[in-house]
Amino acid sequence: MMSTARTPLVADASPAAAVADSARWVNPHIGTKPGGPDFGTGGGAGNTFPGAVVPFGMVQWSPDTATHQPGGYFYDDNRIKGFSLTHLSGPGCSTFQDIPFMPVVGDVPTAPAADPARYISTFSHANEKLSPGYYGVTLDNGANVELTTTQHTGSGRFTYPAGKIATLLVNTSGSIMGTDDAQTTIGRDTISGWAVSGRFCGAGHRYRVHFQAKFDRPFASIGTWKDSAVTPGVSAATGGSPAKINATALLAKTAQAAAERGVVGPQPAQALDTIAAGPGTGAFVTFDNLMSQTVNVQVGLSFVSLAGAAANLVAENTGRTFDEVAAAARAEWNKRLSTIKIQGGSDAERTTFYTALYHSLLHPNVISDADGRYLGFDGRVHVAPEGRRQFSNLSGWDIYRSESQLIGLLAPQEASDIARSMADFAEQGGSWDRWSVTNGYTGVMNGDPYHIIVSNMHAFGARDFDAAKALQLMVRGATQPTRGYEERPGLDDYQRLGYVAPGAPGVWGSAATTLEYTSADFAISQLAGRIGDAATHDTFAKRAQYWRNLFNPSSGYLQPRNRDGSFTDPYDPASGNDWVEGNGAQYTWMVPYNGQGLIAAMGGNDKVRQRLDFFFTKLNAGTKEPYAFLGNEPTLQTPYLYDYAGAPYKTQQVVRRAVNELYGPGPDGIAGNDDLGELSSWYVWSAMGMYPMIPGRAELVLASPLFERITIDRPSGQRIEINAPGAAKDTQYVSGLKVNGGGSTRAWLPESFVSTGGTLDYTLSSTPDTAWGANPADVPPSF
Incomplete structure (x- = not known):
């Protein structure tokens, strides 16, 4: 291709x-x-x-x-x-x-x-x-x-x-x-x-x-x-x-x-x-x-x-x-680019990797002048704090999934400025946007993604901004009608019913919007917890479980739900009705903070693995078939769900298929809109064998590294070293892992690994090891 x-x-x-x-x-x-x-x-x-x-x-x-x-x-x-x-x-x-x-x-x-x-x-x-x-x-x-x-x-x-x-x-x-x-x-x-x-x-x-x-x-x-x-x-x-x-x-x-x-x-x-x-x-x-x-x-x-x-x-x-x-x-x-150094791999793979990293660092963009002056979301001229810059061009619906975490990891000062900029705009304009260009709202796409971006960046080490002020503005936007630009269309439904019903005014994709709001609420809860606001943490962690209100036991899918509480049966999971740039089969997996809860609702590991096997029959099927659509954002996390279902070797397999088949070193080397670096950031994480699955948190869910050696030198001083002798395009299966010298069978890394750094030593094979990481004690955390 x-x-x-x-x-x-x-x-x-x-x-x-x-x-x-x-x-x-x-x-x-x-x-x-x-x-x-x-x-x-x-x-x-x-x-x-x-x-x-x-x-x-x-x-x-x-x-x-x-x-x-x-x-x-x-x-x-x-x-x-x-x-x-x-x-x-x-x-x-x-x-x-x-x-x-x-x-x-x-x-x-x-x-x-x-x-x-x-x-x-x-x-x-x-x-x-x-x-x-x-x-x-x-x-x-x-x-x-x-x-x-x-x-x-x-x-x-x-x-x-x-x-x-x-x-x-x-x-x-x-x-x-x-x-x-x-x-x-x-x-x-x-x-x-x-x-x-x-x-x-x-x-x-x-x-x-x-x-x-x-x-x-x-x-x-x-x-x-x-x-x-x-x-x-x-x-x-x-x-x-x-x-x-x-x-x-x-x-x-x-x-x-x-x-x-x-x-x-x-x-x-x-x-x-x-x-x-x-x-x-x-x-x-x-x-x-x-x-x-x-x-x-x-x-x-x-x-x-x-x-x-x-x-x-x-x-x-x-x-x-x-x-x-x-x-x-x-x-x-x-x-x-040298914050990540790689050894091994082919010329084509190095080109694909470093270009993906390059594309991940093009946006968001500085919009303040050299003297700090910028035009705010209130139409007035403001001045950024001394030594700081104001950022915009934020494709929120896209970059909250993995790019904001990568920027937090590799550029924490810029990430702090980005988070502060977003909070400033919310204060100036009265609400948080979804997709900002320069100094104004566009409202493009759905959900409430800026809350997730700010919480992600904070979790990955961007701490040089007023997180308490940002949290206060988040809570306001997530619970009250906003002046001017409407931050959460369907908010009344969401707070009264626990989901957004079809036909809610101003809502594009009621079911998709519900899931987007639950992820945003979870991210709010995590930021609140980090800064010691237990009451807000508990309130929004509870709201994050509203995804369960869309689960229809008779179909086994998350579905749009009518205002009277009924579901429309029979249900066609390939339908895009009430979803956004995807369909029911694709959005059913979009509970990134509670994978184990979703698996339990679907009937357990065996059933979920079978469903995922069918889902990944195609990797980039578009919006009208019940398969993966990895050329677009809503299913980017799905290959990593096998880790939660006791089959990490299948995560390793599907992630490597996507890395090999959907990305490449030529002009046609991205199989969908890069969306200001989001698909590229997915590639960077996945080529390193890890993914920031959980909104507002810094655990990393594991696949396997593409390169024999990867060294990440964070500007804040931490170093992450990944050693994988023999790693190659078709050598993707993990049969052993040492974390900081100690053996591990866990298919994930704790938040402390990001905050302090560490060393991963992989043993890889070209054949699956179905036992590694399969123990229930080894699955990534769910909330």
Whole structure:
């Protein structure tokens, strides 16, 4: 299924070299091409972008192809329409792609908005150079483009053919979802402006992005365009543009969501061009290239103000050459990637692993300026505490399952800032969001996932935020109607009936929403317990067991339940009715904190193992069959349920099947939307042979490591060492394990292992050991 095309490796492929320069294994093309079928949840591609970015960076300077894909770049298209400054990696819907720059060889006889096809350029992947923090391509129009970034700025180096007119377009109104308004101003050697865009997944959300671009030479000539008019010599233009894709077809409510109270969600991917003519504004400038064919530019970005963009540029990118910025970006990536060092495995497996780790650390993003100023969810300017940063671009419904835990493990300071940011937004806006873009609510997807993210990060060591304040805001949102944005649609049902009934106002997927709320309540209980609030712990731990209210003994499934307490029988577990991006067969397993309770309700280990065997007949079946859908989030934890059912060898088997079959080193190496790093984080954990199963807790449920040696060096000083001699693609079965030198048959690790570090020594085999971990005393804890 997977292509093996990838960034060429340098000659030395030894494990030692991989440790010294982990960035060399990253292939940013992974995820830019469909790796699985389109099941109507945003397409079968990872929807990643290949451009330049630093970890958690505000600026993502990356090419945008003419063919639509939510990450901005579709691998099979050979046409680039621009290089925009903002992107999301892996979403099921489009947003951003703000302020595209595009080098043009020649003049500008027609308005780019009215004649966009004239100003695109074809290219070949053979002429691309990609690595963490750097993107380069020689376009077929003859211009060479090189991009790199800092946290708040970008550096561009454009080289034009000798003797040709060297032109640069700045399409200020070029955001993929259109701009309500935009402004561009040209100076002697600067271009600045702003754009107002938004509409993520059809939501009413808006943001304003400001930019300041400083060039290394004065312009030879200038001009602007508005709609169909080109005006040479004019230095300012104002005006917006429509969306570059068909918003009605792609980003309006899904058919299911529209039928279930109009909650927004992803749409099927469609191969649509984004170069239709229409209104728009921007600037064009030319350069005298007799003395030098190369033009350098530094661009500052801000979601606060134009002055903030200029100040960010001064703070981070003044007096630095392009090569210095690129080297610093790569060094920052090596620092981050080298928190996990691996030995063993093939080149393809190392590439897949380190690219997954790379994708896991792209988001959430800093939205505060270098001076700490940011625009809050109340529309006002705030200042982050000294030395801290404000974060957004939070795909809550996705990343609570394993990515937030990975960030807590590897980047506890950033995780603390992320948790504090989320609590700040809840305080400013009056409620917690589900899926935030920049400084506002979108409400995309369902549930109440931010509570889980904050509790996860706290459990994994992110303690530098006010957890008591966050808990207070969580309790408010989980028990009271919220002002403005409705945090928990169906809350009255949930608190009165113990579940959300079909038809509850504003609810997408009543049964799925019930299970999401129970996981959020469990996470609240765990945070409360950690900070000594026993009463809140007990209240929410009890509410977390509301999943039992959906269990129908006559069918053996968790089912939607009517307001009168009845179930609809007979029940079709392959139906997606009252579920979200999945079906009843898939959601039945979504009780990640009480696996043993779920197994008991289903009739015990033997029955559950048989059901799981059937469920994993297919690994990525989509939403309409009663099998696993591991290209999407709701079933990501299910391979680890065998550990709870006394058959860890089957967890080891299914996890390795998924690692081998659904991920790979080429452009099609992710079999579903990466959703800002969630699928990638699942791969990272699973390739290490462990998974953070339980919301708000730090126990790790075990599979088996893919690599012979894995060393995790946490910034907080702890070290985790995993030794697995002979580990390989088809050597996945555990026959022995030592934890800190002592023999263990438990298929899980306690929270203390994460908090203090330790050593795992595996004995692996290519044949199953059905006895290891099968004793009831060895199953992971349930709550």
